[in-house]
Amino acid sequence: MSTDVLLVAVTSVETKAILEAFGDAVPANPLSIDGRVYFDLGPINGARLKLTRCEMGAGGLGASQQAVAKGIAALSPAAVIMVGIAFGVNEEKQSIGDILVTEQLRPYELQRVGTEADGSVKFILRDDKPHASPWLLNLLKSSEVTWDGAALRFGTVLTGSKLVDSLDFREQLRGFELEAIGGEMEGAGLYVACHAEKVDWILVKAICDFADGQKAKDKATRQALAAKNAAEFVLHVLQFVKVDWASHKTRVRGTGSSAVFETFDDLSGAVCTLLMENRLLFDALGPNSDAATADPSSNLHQLWELRRLDRIVPNNRKIVDMVAKNISLVPQRALSAFHKFKLHAEAYERHVNSPLDQYPRFPTEFAEELKCRD
Known part of the structure; x- marks a missing residue:
C-alpha cells in the first residue's frame, strides 16, 4: 500500500494531537x-498520509x-516525519510550545570516556552528526x-535514550x-532506518519542558500544547x-541499482557523467575553488555544504550501486580501483555528516580505469 508521507509519533499525547x-x-x-497499526489520514494536498506510533x-x-x-x-513512503514533544535548553530564549525542527541530529550515546591530564573525566562523542533531508x-x-503559529527554531537537536529531567545533565549535554x-x-x-533505505526524513518536535527537574510541573497541559503545535505545523x-x-521518490531512490548495462563502456559512460558533475561542483564551490580562495571569509561554504549533501553524496551512492549491479562487466584490473572508490564514498559520507580528521581521498585511478575525460 503506497504512501507518500509517513508520520511517526511516540506517546498517546502526540498521536492524539x-x-x-x-x-x-x-x-x-x-x-x-x-503486524503494525497505521492510521490512514487520507490525501492532504495530493499527499497520501499514514500515521504510526512507536x-x-x-x-x-x-x-x-x-x-x-x-x-x-510496508508503505514505501517518499518521506518520514517524526512529530511530537521534546525538551528545550534555554529558558531565557525559548518558550513552552516553541517548535524545534532538525537541521542536524547530535546523538550522544556513543562516547569515548577518557582522562584529562589533571585526572578529570573526558567525554568525546563518537557518532555521526547526520543532516536531515535538505529537500x-x-x-x-x-x-x-x-506560518503564524508558535515560534519555529531550526537547528541541531540532541538525541539519546535517556529521559532527561536533570539540569546538571542537560548542561553536560549542551557542552x-x-x-x-x-x-x-x-x-x-x-535517521538510521531512513538512511538505510534512502528515504528522506526530518524531525519536528515542540518544547514541553526544559529538562530541569520540573518535568512534572503542568505536565499534561505542556505536553498537549507542544504536541498540538508540532502537529499543526506539519499539517x-x-x-x-x-x-x-512520487516523482521525488523516484529521483531519491533511483540510485542506479536497477540500471543494467550491456558493456563496460556503457557503464563507464554513466559513471563518468556523475563523476564529472562531482568534479565541477568541487572546482566551482569547494574549499580550493577560485571563489573560496579569493574571499575566505565569504559564506560560499554554506552552498558547498548543501551541494555535498544533495548532489555529491547521492552521486557517490549511485556510482557504487551501478557498479555493484554490473560488477560482472568490470575488468579484473579495475576492481581494486572500484573498491577504493567505495571506501572513499562511504568515508566521505561519514565525513560530511560528522567531520573526520582523515578519510580515504578520491582514488584517481578509478576515473582512469573508466577512461573518464577531464
Whole structure:
C-alpha cells in the first residue's frame, strides 16, 4: 500500500494531537498492515498520509528504528516525519510550545570516556552528526513565511535514550553541542532506518519542558500544547504547496541499482557523467575553488555544504550501486580501483555528516580505469 508521507509519533499525547489536527482535513481510518497499526489520514494536498506510533527510544523492540524500518518496508513512503514533544535548553530564549525542527541530529550515546591530564573525566562523542533531508528542510523553511503559529527554531537537536529531567545533565549535554536547540529520544532510530533505505526524513518536535527537574510541573497541559503545535505545523507544511511525491521518490531512490548495462563502456559512460558533475561542483564551490580562495571569509561554504549533501553524496551512492549491479562487466584490473572508490564514498559520507580528521581521498585511478575525460 503506497504512501507518500509517513508520520511517526511516540506517546498517546502526540498521536492524539496529530489525529485531531489532521482530523479537520480528513477522518482517520485505522489499518493493520504487516503486524503494525497505521492510521490512514487520507490525501492532504495530493499527499497520501499514514500515521504510526512507536515505542520510546531508538533501539528497543518497537522503538523508532524498528517501527520506521517496518513502515518503510510496508508503505514505501517518499518521506518520514517524526512529530511530537521534546525538551528545550534555554529558558531565557525559548518558550513552552516553541517548535524545534532538525537541521542536524547530535546523538550522544556513543562516547569515548577518557582522562584529562589533571585526572578529570573526558567525554568525546563518537557518532555521526547526520543532516536531515535538505529537500524536506527547504520545504519546511519555505512554509515558515505563511506560518503564524508558535515560534519555529531550526537547528541541531540532541538525541539519546535517556529521559532527561536533570539540569546538571542537560548542561553536560549542551557542552557536547553548544548550538543545540533541544533534545529528544527517537531521532537516531529515525535517521538510521531512513538512511538505510534512502528515504528522506526530518524531525519536528515542540518544547514541553526544559529538562530541569520540573518535568512534572503542568505536565499534561505542556505536553498537549507542544504536541498540538508540532502537529499543526506539519499539517501547515503539507498544505503549503502541492508536491509531486512520487516523482521525488523516484529521483531519491533511483540510485542506479536497477540500471543494467550491456558493456563496460556503457557503464563507464554513466559513471563518468556523475563523476564529472562531482568534479565541477568541487572546482566551482569547494574549499580550493577560485571563489573560496579569493574571499575566505565569504559564506560560499554554506552552498558547498548543501551541494555535498544533495548532489555529491547521492552521486557517490549511485556510482557504487551501478557498479555493484554490473560488477560482472568490470575488468579484473579495475576492481581494486572500484573498491577504493567505495571506501572513499562511504568515508566521505561519514565525513560530511560528522567531520573526520582523515578519510580515504578520491582514488584517481578509478576515473582512469573508466577512461573518464577531464
